[in-house]
Amino acid sequence: MRILPAIRRAMFSRAPLILAPVLAVWLLAVGCGGAGNPASAGAKELTIGYVEWEDSVAVSNLTRTVMEKELDYDVELRRFDDPEAAVLAVADGEIDTFQNVWMPDHAGYLGEAEGEKLLDPWLIGTTRSGLAVPSYMDVGSIEGMKRFSNAPIVGVEPGVGPGSRVSEAVAEQMPDRQVMYRDTPAMLSEVDRRYSDGENFFFTAWSPHWMNQEYEFEYLVDPEDELSGATQPSRIQSVVRGDLEEEDPFAFAMVDALQLADHQVNDLELSIKNAKSPQDGVEDWLEGRDWLARSWIGNAKRQAGED
DSSP, rough: HEEEEEEEHHHHHHHHHHHHHHHHHHHHHHHHHHHTTTTTTSSSEEEEESSSSSSHHHHHHHHHHHHHHOOOEEEEEEESHHHHHEEEEEHHTSEEEEEEEEEEGGGGTTSSSEEEEEEEEEEEOEEEEEEEEEGGHHHHHHHGGGGGGTTTTEOOOSSTTTTTTHHHHHOOOOOOOOOEEEEEHHHHHHHHHHHTTHHHHHHHHHHHSTHHHHHHHHBOTTTTTTTTTTTTOOOEEEEEEEEEEOOOOOHHHHOOOOOOOOHHHHHHHHHHTTTTSSSHHOOOOHTTTTHHHHHHHHHHHHTTTTT
16 A cells, blocks of 8 residues: 555656656747737748839838738749739739739720729829939929920830830820930949939939838929820829638738838838848848837738627
8 A cells, every 4th residue: 555655746747857858849830920910820822923123123022021921821932024024923813912003004905804902092193203303403394394395304214014105105205305214223333323423314213112211303394294294193003813712711901901102112122122132121121110019910801800
């Protein structure tokens, strides 16, 4: 009978040694579960299309960073040559979303193939585009350009990019003007050089874009509509594949919840421009703005019924 207490003491003395590894494994599992994390049931994936426009690079990398860092998603960014190809890829189910549909500019790309859903604008307000002038020239309107008849226009090449409508209107309405058409990087480089040298020149400008933070300039007013409506504003919206909401309600809600003002996009683009990589630029920009990411996540949870 005296043996039983000894056995009991031995059993309890070994219990911590037996239970400790089990408890550690259990705590690790609970910790990795991410209570309240919509993606905690397992890694979820999202594929975002983008084009090589600064606003597209900015918003797609911002979405990826927030969803990977805060929500444990595995996000792939896939580059397309133009918005039409990206929209068609969404409609065909090749990618989940493309966040750079300028409306009504890209309205013709929608509906070519059924299977996409256009969300409300993520840009608060509208875009802006037109001919611009450095502030040091003190010109306020298209009419005022006559004072600088020899000043060239540095324009982005006509095409599908932001500001291209203005370049097309300049080519048609101002045939006597000296115009230098460049692709967007070359055009921005030319603007930077001339602005730094204090030269007299005009250029195509648009917002959102980091140029609005980097330089002091004015958009020329066009009361006589000499640019034939090329300065009309647009809305920037996301398009998602039609079955994303059903398959991943939270990812759908997260894309829908993202909202940025133009000055925030300008700042984000400038941060990316000055960083080693888009991801570094996004992470730098998010420092001190974690409240913004939390607001999107909170809104997405409520929309998806997970709050």
